[in-house]
Amino acid sequence: MIDITITRTDSDSIHSFEISGHAFFANRGQDIVCAGVSAVSVGTINAVHALTGVTPLIKHRDDGFLRCGLPNDLSEDVYEKIQLLLEGMVVSLRTIEEEYGKHIKITFKKQEVE
Template structure:
């Protein structure tokens, strides 16, 4: 199963996200769930960088691990970044609605910023 964790600040803004695991929906190279999650998450990170100039801290590893942490940003830039990341969340939730047996999304909220 793919586990997605979206970490929000107490304000509700996304601070970071982590993705790990494999869907095992189909054989390697034919797994549309893994491909969809990868395309949505990497696409969001690329969009943040290309459209806002912000370079998040990225960590990648084995077993499909991806971690993205946002730096502190000016409010005007943060609004744009948040919109892009909320779009990613909606896309991931759409995948979860159709393939919930293979992906689980968890939201965590920090109490202190």
């Protein structure tokens, strides 16, 4: 199963997201659930960079793990644009979850105080 965790701030903005696991919907290279999640998440990261000039804080591994966070020093205008892109990502991922819920699970949590 693909596990996705969306971490929100106390004000309900998206702080980061993390994706791990595999859908096991079909054989490797034919798994439309994995492909969809990858396309949506990587596409969002690319859109954030292309449309705002901000490079998200990314950690990824070959086993399918992806973590994306935002830098702290963003202007309010840029932050709002990024939030809109991230909320669009959530809508797309939830649509995939609605159709393929046995293969993908989205969890929302609040940011832990550092």
